[in-house]
Amino acid sequence: DGGITQSPKYLFRKEGQNVTLSCEQNLNHDAMYWYRQDPGQGLRLIYYSQIVNDFQKGDIAEGYSVSREKKESFPLTVTSAQKNPTAFYLCASNYRLAGYNEQFFGPGTRLTVL
Amino acid sequence: AQKVTQAQTEISVVEKEDVTLDCVYETRDTTYYLFWYKQPPSGELVFLIRRNSFDEQNEISGRYSWNFQKSTSSFNFTITASQVVDSAVYFCALSLSNDYKLSFGAGTTVTVRA
Numbered sequence: 586d587g588g589i590t591q592s593p594k595y596l597f598r599k600e601g602q603n604v605t606l607s608c609e610q611n612l613n614h615d616a617m618y619w620y621r622q623d624p625g626q627g628l629r630l631i632y633y634s635q636i637v638n639d640f641q642k643g644d645i646a647e648g649y650s651v652s653r654e655k656k657e658s659f660p661l662t663v664t665s666a667q668k669n670p671t672a673f674y675l676c677a678s679n680y681r682l683a684g685y686n687e688q689f690f691g692p693g694t695r696l697t698v699l
Numbered sequence: 700a701q702k703v704t705q706a707q708t709e710i711s712v713v714e715k716e717d718v719t720l721d722c723v724y725e726t727r728d729t730t731y732y733l734f735w736y737k738q739p740p741s742g743e744l745v746f747l748i749r750r751n752s753f754d755e756q757n758e759i760s761g762r763y764s765w766n767f768q769k770s771t772s773s774f775n776f777t778i779t780a781s782q783v784v785d786s787a788v789y790f791c792a793l794s795l796s797n798d799y800k801l802s803f804g805a806g807t808t809v810t811v812r813a
Binding site: 616618625626627628629630633635643673675677687688689690691692693695 | 703708734736741742743744745746749790792799800801803804805806
């Protein structure tokens with residue numbers, strides 16, 4: 586079955602530690618995205634990538650880093666510089682970096698920093 | 700910059716009632732795309748519909764219908780004869796033809812009681 590997988594579903598980390606969230610897709614999509622969702626708010630874009638070895642900052646990139654070494658994978662690292670990392674993180678993808686293409690989403694990772 | 704407003708934070712209805720979710724958008728562009736997504740308790744966003752700015756025809760898909768009115772910059776969503784399985788957070792989003800970015804509203808939580 587084609588789709589987007591994110592792991593783990595729940596993640597707990599101590600304050601000051603870096604943590605990496607996994608996102609894998611087997612849809613052969615070119616573009617991939619990371620969003621952050623806080624309670625009562627819509628999704629905010631962290632980073633996006635349209636091709637391998639290239640990525641761009643979104644609206645709230647500070648304190649996060651990404652890599653795109655493979656088309657299928659777009660991991661997100663939440664660094665200790667992120668002041669308020671506790672949130673729900675969603676990965677998405679679509680065929681091209683164009684406004685008309687709907688994005689497909691993974692199941693999300695809920696990160697809690699203790 | 701574009702903006703999407705979902706003024707209704709929460710809506711609670713009894714099963715079989717109809718429910719309408721409001722979405723108002725702002726953009727200076729003449730070509731844009733509007734989306735609705737459903738987020739069930741599991742967390743994954745599910746794509747429901749895309750509408751481009753040149754197509755003002757209303758659409759019906761089963762119990763779901765959408766009313767797009769450019770004159771009022773609105774793209775409202777109606778669930779007819781609601782069911783418990785419709786309980787979710789619903790997001791309206793907008794993107795431009797020359798841009799990748801999805802701008803999300805804050806979402807409306809719909810609770811359908813049996």
